[in-house]
């Protein structure tokens with residue numbers, strides 16, 4: 001037996017203003033998208049913005065449903081919308097953020113496992129690291145340069 005460890009490197013920025021300009025713009029678009037969230041049940045309003053290699057930014061927000069599992073996270077709404085509207089165009093980056101009228105969200109929003117698995121697929125076909133930026137309504141920004149830092153031991157198509 002031997003013990004091993006997985007290192008997950010990421011960057012932390014004290015605020016949006018500290019980010020490189022392209023990242024700051026993408027994150028701001030995610031904040032804007034969060035205003036469109038349809039989250040009457042959780043009241044947790046999430047926004048996501050995807051930047052594609054052609055320079056286009058595609059937005060998404062969470063969309064809930066009275067039949068709870070029928071809803072979808074903001075990240076997957078944005079990624080699927082981008083793949084539907086710009087098929088085959090590689091992804092460069094994805095930003096995610098959230099706000100709530102009922103509580104302060106001052107920690108970065110961590111994408112759920114299902115969204116991370118979709119990010120894996122996106123990164124694979126994009127043939128470049130997917131830059132993922134996470135922020136709450138306020139507070140620090142976490143930046144992951146590639147999905148492996150967010151999703152160790154990923155399930156890949158090579159297993160199929």
Ligand code: THU
Nearest residue numbers: 042044046062073074110111112
């Ligand atoms: N949600 C997202 O949209 N993205 C995440 O990364 C985490 C959770 C949504 C799903 C649901 O509408 C609400 O937030 C509460 O879980």
